[in-house]
Amino acid sequence: xxxxxxxxxxxxVPEGATVAFNCTYSNSASQSFFWYRQDCRxxxxxxxxxxxxxxxxxxxxxxxxxxxxxxxxLIRDSKLSDSATYLCVVKNGHKLVFGAGTILRVKS
Amino acid sequence: xAGVTQTPKFQVLKTGQSMTLQCAQDMNHEYMSWYRQxxxxxxxxxxxxxxxxxxxxxxxxxxxxxxxxxTEDFPLRLLSAAPSQTSVYFCxxxxxxxxxxxxxxxTRLSIL
Numbered sequence: 001x002x003x004x005x006x007x008x009x010x011x012x013v014p015e016g017a018t019v020a021f022n023c024t025y026s027n028s029a030s031q032s033f034f035w036y037r038q039d040c041r042x043x044x045x046x047x048x049x050x051x052x053x054x055x056x057x058x059x060x061x062x063x064x065x066x067x068x069x070x071x072x073x074l075i076r077d078s079k080l081s082d083s084a085t086y087l088c089v090v091k092n093g094h095k096l097v098f099g100a101g102t103i104l105r106v107k108s
Numbered sequence: 109x110a111g112v113t114q115t116p117k118f119q120v121l122k123t124g125q126s127m128t129l130q131c132a133q134d135m136n137h138e139y140m141s142w143y144r145q146x147x148x149x150x151x152x153x154x155x156x157x158x159x160x161x162x163x164x165x166x167x168x169x170x171x172x173x174x175x176x177x178x179t180e181d182f183p184l185r186l187l188s189a190a191p192s193q194t195s196v197y198f199c200x201x202x203x204x205x206x207x208x209x210x211x212x213x214x215t216r217l218s219i220l
Binding site: 004008032034042043044045046049087091093094095096097098099100101 | 139141143148149150151152153156158164166167198205206208209211212213214
């Protein structure tokens with residue numbers, strides 16, 4: 001079993017749609033959680049950190065459920081520019097563990 | 109503001125050759141790391157460093173060496189290249205391991 005698991009997708013959605021991604025992690029001692037975004041053939045870039053109380057940044061909302069060991073990302077009012085691969089990342093000690101990513105394609 | 113600089117951007121090697129992938133950052137970050145990214149597998153940690161003079165192994169360290177003689181530089185050495193090491197390599201840095209990581213542009217390495 002992978003330490004961080006994500007549905008690879010692709011999620012094909014129309015502009016303006018709301019889309020949600022989930023991610024599960026296996027190490028209950030994981031300390032920190034992040035969502036990164038990666039465009040095709042580019043480097044990953046931090047989208048947002050994920051806090052226990054949940055957090056929102058504009059159209060993006062991230063939530064953490066420690067009891068069930070999953071993290072979610074909700075994107076509202078999807079834009080064409082949101083098309084990318086979304087990486088769920090978990091921190092264990094000094095190490096970051098990346099999920100394989102979920103592909104989002106937003107179509108007009 | 110250069111951030112994290114990786115060189116070269118592309119490289120083709122023959123099996124058995126050795127080479128060094130360079131990574132430099134100008135943000136005075138203590139934490140640096142190397143990842144490889146293969147299709148369908150996400151990024152996997154090769155080695156990391158929490159400060160100058162300190163390195164440790166990640167998930168897939170075999171076939172790679174690193175050193176951290178300065179805060180700025182964290183080179184990755186392939187000792188004897190194998191086709192299984194064909195991948196995209198990313199270097200990243202952060203103030204510490206709790207901070208978001210800044211990634212370089214990547215090195216696309218092919219081994220024939």
